[in-house]
Amino acid sequence: MHLNxxxxxxxxxxxxxxxPAANVEEIIDFAHLQxxxxxxxxxxxDSLFLADRYAASRKAVKxxxxxxxxxxxxxxxxxxxxxxxxxxxxxxxxxxxxxxxARRFASLDHLSQGRAGWNIITSGTDGEAQNFNLExxxxxxxxxxxxxxxxxxxxxLWDSWEADAIIHDKASGxxxxxxxxxxxNHKGKHFAVRGPLNLSRSPxxxxxxxxxxxxxxxKDFAAKYAEAIFTAQQSLSDAQSFYAxxxxxxxxxxxxxxxxxxxxxICPIIGASEAEAKEKExxxxxxxxxxxxxxxxxxxxxxxLSSYPLDGPLPELPATEKIAGHQSRTQLIRDLxxxxxxxxxxxxLRLAGGRGHKTIAGTxxxxxxELEQWFTQDAADGFNIMPQLTNGGLDxxxxxxxxxxxxxxxxxxxxxxxxxxxxxxxxxxxxxFAETHQYQ
Amino acid sequence: MHLNxxxxxxxxxxxxxxxPAANVEEIIDFAHLQxxxxxxxxxxxDSLFLADRYAASRKAVKxxxxxxxxxxxxxxxxxxxxxxxxxxxxxxxxxxxxxxxARRFASLDHLSQGRAGWNIITSGTDGEAQNFNLExxxxxxxxxxxxxxxxxxxxxLWDSWEADAIIHDKASGxxxxxxxxxxxNHKGKHFAVRGPLNLSRSPxxxxxxxxxxxxxxxKDFAAKYAEAIFTAQQSLSDAQSFYAxxxxxxxxxxxxxxxxxxxxxICPIIGASEAEAKEKExxxxxxxxxxxxxxxxxxxxxxxLSSYPLDGPLPELPATEKIAGHQSRTQLIRDLxxxxxxxxxxxxLRLAGGRGHKTIAGTxxxxxxELEQWFTQDAADGFNIMPQLTNGGLDxxxxxxxxxxxxxxxxxxxxxxxxxxxxxxxxxxxxxFAETHQYQ
Ligand SMILES: Cc1cc2nc3c(=O)[nH]c(=O)nc-3n(C[C@H](O)[C@H](O)[C@H](O)COP(=O)(O)O)c2cc1C
Ligand SMILES: Cc1cc2nc3c(=O)[nH]c(=O)nc-3n(C[C@H](O)[C@H](O)[C@H](O)COP(=O)(O)O)c2cc1C
Numbered sequence: 001m002h003l004n005x006x007x008x009x010x011x012x013x014x015x016x017x018x019x020p021a022a023n024v025e026e027i028i029d030f031a032h033l034q035x036x037x038x039x040x041x042x043x044x045x046d047s048l049f050l051a052d053r054y055a056a057s058r059k060a061v062k063x064x065x066x067x068x069x070x071x072x073x074x075x076x077x078x079x080x081x082x083x084x085x086x087x088x089x090x091x092x093x094x095x096x097x098x099x100x101x102a103r104r105f106a107s108l109d110h111l112s113q114g115r116a117g118w119n120i121i122t123s124g125t126d127g128e129a130q131n132f133n134l135e136x137x138x139x140x141x142x143x144x145x146x147x148x149x150x151x152x153x154x155x156x157l158w159d160s161w162e163a164d165a166i167i168h169d170k171a172s173g174x175x176x177x178x179x180x181x182x183x184x185n186h187k188g189k190h191f192a193v194r195g196p197l198n199l200s201r202s203p204x205x206x207x208x209x210x211x212x213x214x215x216x217x218x219k220d221f222a223a224k225y226a227e228a229i230f231t232a233q234q235s236l237s238d239a240q241s242f243y244a245x246x247x248x249x250x251x252x253x254x255x256x257x258x259x260x261x262x263x264x265x266i267c268p269i270i271g272a273s274e275a276e277a278k279e280k281e282x283x284x285x286x287x288x289x290x291x292x293x294x295x296x297x298x299x300x301x302x303x304x305l306s307s308y309p310l311d312g313p314l315p316e317l318p319a320t321e322k323i324a325g326h327q328s329r330t331q332l333i334r335d336l337x338x339x340x341x342x343x344x345x346x347x348x349l350r351l352a353g354g355r356g357h358k359t360i361a362g363t364x365x366x367x368x369x370e371l372e373q374w375f376t377q378d379a380a381d382g383f384n385i386m387p388q389l390t391n392g393g394l395d396x397x398x399x400x401x402x403x404x405x406x407x408x409x410x411x412x413x414x415x416x417x418x419x420x421x422x423x424x425x426x427x428x429x430x431x432x433f434a435e436t437h438q439y440q
Numbered sequence: 441m442h443l444n445x446x447x448x449x450x451x452x453x454x455x456x457x458x459x460p461a462a463n464v465e466e467i468i469d470f471a472h473l474q475x476x477x478x479x480x481x482x483x484x485x486d487s488l489f490l491a492d493r494y495a496a497s498r499k500a501v502k503x504x505x506x507x508x509x510x511x512x513x514x515x516x517x518x519x520x521x522x523x524x525x526x527x528x529x530x531x532x533x534x535x536x537x538x539x540x541x542a543r544r545f546a547s548l549d550h551l552s553q554g555r556a557g558w559n560i561i562t563s564g565t566d567g568e569a570q571n572f573n574l575e576x577x578x579x580x581x582x583x584x585x586x587x588x589x590x591x592x593x594x595x596x597l598w599d600s601w602e603a604d605a606i607i608h609d610k611a612s613g614x615x616x617x618x619x620x621x622x623x624x625n626h627k628g629k630h631f632a633v634r635g636p637l638n639l640s641r642s643p644x645x646x647x648x649x650x651x652x653x654x655x656x657x658x659k660d661f662a663a664k665y666a667e668a669i670f671t672a673q674q675s676l677s678d679a680q681s682f683y684a685x686x687x688x689x690x691x692x693x694x695x696x697x698x699x700x701x702x703x704x705x706i707c708p709i710i711g712a713s714e715a716e717a718k719e720k721e722x723x724x725x726x727x728x729x730x731x732x733x734x735x736x737x738x739x740x741x742x743x744x745l746s747s748y749p750l751d752g753p754l755p756e757l758p759a760t761e762k763i764a765g766h767q768s769r770t771q772l773i774r775d776l777x778x779x780x781x782x783x784x785x786x787x788x789l790r791l792a793g794g795r796g797h798k799t800i801a802g803t804x805x806x807x808x809x810e811l812e813q814w815f816t817q818d819a820a821d822g823f824n825i826m827p828q829l830t831n832g833g834l835d836x837x838x839x840x841x842x843x844x845x846x847x848x849x850x851x852x853x854x855x856x857x858x859x860x861x862x863x864x865x866x867x868x869x870x871x872x873f874a875e876t877h878q879y880q
Binding site: 178 | 455457464470494495496502504508509512517519520535536537539547550567571608613614615618621633635637638639727729732
């Protein structure tokens with residue numbers, strides 16, 4: 001079983017900052033973040049992960065804690081104070097240039113000696129587009145089309161230096177065998193990039209590729225490129241269908257299904273008894289602010305809910321294919337509200353902790369049971385752990401659930417490999433240029 | 441006197457990697473870079489600085505060592521292993537988006553507790569443009585126009601959170617006083633950015649702004665925005681004119697000339713005697729490869745010299761205003777060749793060490809004398825130190841010249857401030873939004 005920590009200074013619950021255990025000063029405090037990363041490494045987690053958004057809304061910051069440290073910057077710093085744990089940064093293909101992104105990940109992979117991962121997103125809100133010269137977020141399929149071209153370029157750039165290109169022969173003055181350094185000469189619809197990269201091949205060859213799109217476009221993209229997939233699933237059966245679907249798509253792209261690691265998000269709340277856990281959850285829920293929750297939900301689904309009564313039902317939303325923003329998440333939210341006949345107010349509470357990810361409030365045993373069930377019943381290869389409250393809650397998971405998973409023989413007790421790709425049991429990528437070479 | 445280390449793994453001389461003292465494996469080795477940064481900090485230098493280019497040429501990598509770690513990534517990592525020294529990263533306004541750049545520097549400023557600086561460049565070669573969807577580098581004045589708009593946006597983004605905007609009152613659930621969080625609503629020729637930044641105000645308010653343009657456009661840009669200015673000057677009198685010119689321009693923009701720190705580049709080569717120093721220089725020169733030197737020079741001046749005889753003169757170059765790339769450097773090179781009647785081959789050797797920056801080969805006393813002269817005779821507020829060879833050469837400067845400057849009372853013996861801005865004696869920036877506030 002693989003475990004990724006979705007790192008959050010204060011906690012994933014939207015009211016975590018108001019909890020007595022949270023220290024708001026720690027939100028962008030490096031010493032605090034370093035402590036969290038080191039704890040996760042002591043527990044032998046595969047990786048830690050930082051999400052990202054490219055905007056803050058003036059309305060939302062009134063109620064919601066904002067921690068906007070840029071992921072690659074922060075992970076570069078964390079690479080110095082950790083040795084084994086993988087470091088996964090979110091970077092959007094919609095608001096960046098492929099040359100820069102390829103280079104930053106290669107830099108992090110060098111600095112961390114092979115521990116870099118990239119959570120590839122296309123971003124999904126108008127608020128973000130408005131920080132990048134646009135009025136609205138481009139259509140879903142346009143974003144994925146750009147993402148695909150973006151990936152093709154970065155893959156070639158990472159391959160543009162073969163592993164043995166550098167000779168550095170002081171006597172002759174030859175630094176590199178430049179028959180092993182390649183221009184990529186990409187000219188496409190969205191980009192033109194000549195290459196080569198200005199940085200030699202990194203320890204992993206390229207970062208681990210992670211993706212979280214769960215729409216039709218998203219699943220195809222993930223099946224084609226992603227080596228690890230984040231997803232939000234509310235039930236075992238939904239998770240099983242997603243798992244089967246994506247593994248089958250990967251096979252269609254000629255990939256081995258085992259080389260695609262599926263990691264549903266889990267929001268654990270752990271108590272000495274189930275009742276205590278539920279009470280912890282209720283305590284956090286009480287600290288939510290409906291106005292803020294509503295802003296967050298409206299933003300997530302790209303539909304302004306502010307004029308609808310909180311105690312009424314969710315209004316009819318546009319058809320999934322018509323949604324420009326985050327399609328699969330919007331559908332998950334709509335399905336959830338429908339299935340459980342939730343009012344908007346009830347829905348807001350259901351989303352306050354995990355934004356659509358599954359919450360498990362119970363004892364460490366119960367959490368381990370559920371993870372074991374999903375893992376053994378073809379719903380997950382591991383999990384993306386999203387503690388509701390960091391101080392206390394993260395410790396509960398690492399100190400109680402991880403040892404229980406280890407006792408059951410489900411989780412490693414020591415790192416056996418060095419790179420992030422080693423931890424996930426993934427093959428080293430083959431250099432596309434080097435291959436051509438062999439046949440020349 | 442202020443001292444900045446222009447950080448280079450192996451050395452600034454283009455043949456440094458071939459020198460017996462250089463260990464080529466150290467070129468992108470974090471432990472090595474960490475050691476250099478810590479040495480510079482022990483010597484109480486104001487800052488260290490990383491240059492950047494956005495391309496590597498297949499032809500050039502045959503002979504030239506390539507270290508392409510992305511500066512902000514590397515400096516984030518170095519921020520963890522240093523405490524006081526300033527960290528200046530080069531980022532181009534031509535190949536990035538202002539929102540991303542504002543955020544990364546704010547992140548580094550938070551992580552380093554107020555030690556971030558930005559060397560603002562516009563980049564100047566076609567090879568770089570070709571990695572960013574363009575055939576040729578945009579015209580000089582277009583690049584500076586974009587740079588100006590870019591700066592205006594980033595300045596507003598850094599001000600978009602007032603210092604006291606965050607209240608985080610757990611009881612009421614109010615996180616920020618959002619009357620102190622501002623949209624910037626920028627709509628200009630090159631960019632449209634709404635803001636606010638998604639990160640709170642950083643310790644320095646914004647990074648130290650550094651710039652190195654020395655053309656007419658460049659000097660105006662520097663005089664308007666830059667707090668520290670890098671420049672290449674071959675002689676005391678040239679440096680004095682530049683110094684007077686830029687300080688006067690700063691005054692014209694309503695700025696205090698003392699708030700603009702001018703730092704010419706110096707390439708020290710230190711020996712127990714002058715003869716020994718000159719011999720060290722000759723030893724490095726012997727390791728150069730004319731084919732490589734010629735590529736570097738052609739690239740720098742944007743003019744292909746490969747068909748001209750090495751033992752003939754520099755051909756006529758286009759008029760300075762017609763040069764799309766690096767104007768002032770091209771002019772410096774042309775002037776140097778003319779003044780000293782150099783053949784191309786001789787010129788290549790003159791540029792091999794400092795690419796146009798001044799080389800001083802002599803005893804530690806002689807180097808200190810020259811720095812003192814420039815400093816006391818209105819040619820410099822400090823220097824940008826570019827050791828020709830890092831292993832050995834950097835140590836010579838830090839262990840011999842710095843103590844000599846300290847004995848003469850010219851350089852600090854302890855850090856007195858905490859931030860990069862403190863080290864350079866610069867005022868804290870006033871928040872443009874907060875000012876408006878007071879008068880409302
Ligand atoms: C665990 C997880 C993490 C995610 N992180 C981010 C993120 O940091 N930034 C972002 O804009 N979207 C993030 N997403 C959203 C996805 O990138 C994607 O937009 C979303 O899953 C909907 O994709 P779809 O439109 O293909 O259905 C994340 C999703 C999941 C499941
Ligand atoms: C010390 C110093 C460092 C510089 N660093 C860079 C750099 O990292 N990348 C770059 O493209 N140009 C760099 N430059 C070049 C300047 O940004 C600028 O293009 C050059 O000085 C010519 O400017 P001009 O066209 O305004 O004359 C540097 C210049 C100096 C003096």
